[in-house]
Amino acid sequence: MESEFKEKQKFTQWWLWLFLIGIGLFQVYGLFQQLVKGENFGDKPMSDLGLILFTILPFGIIILFWYMKLETEIDQKEIRIKFTPLVKKSFKWEDVKSATVLNYKFVGYGIRLFTSYGTVYNTKGNKGLAIELNSGEKILIGTQKGDELAQIIGNHLN
Secondary structure, three states, rough: OOOOEEEEEEEOOOOHHHHHHHHHHHHHHHHHHHHHHOOOOOOOOOOHHHHHHHHHHHHHHHHHHHOOOEEEEOOEHHHHHHHHEEEEEEEHHEEEEEEEEOOOOOOOEEEEEEEEEEEEEEEEOOEEEEEEEOOOOOEEEOOOOOHHHHHHHHHHHH
């Protein structure tokens, strides 16, 4: 079945990438100081193996953020979201009690649990599709295409 709405979002904020890469470069500097120059890195230096493992961690996070994307698809049957590589969910229209596009207060990026909006899936911005299921569960899916999404949702709920 062909989708009526498709959106792919990635983490593109310059400040986020500056922060992540900065942490990674700081770790590489520490590794260089301790392993190449032979000078302890910090007042209470880690073992060489510990420092190597600790340096790998930020680059693992950078790779995770590089591949992470939030995909939203809507068709006649359901709303689907994929937050690659973490979550894949779908909500059938008959299970949707309400859905609306709204501007929301900042709740953070990524996946946020236990917010006033329910579970939030967001990569940037403050617009999202707020869904309440018949079960009472709430979900908020961030979007950069609020007007287009509102029109599609309106078509399904009317």
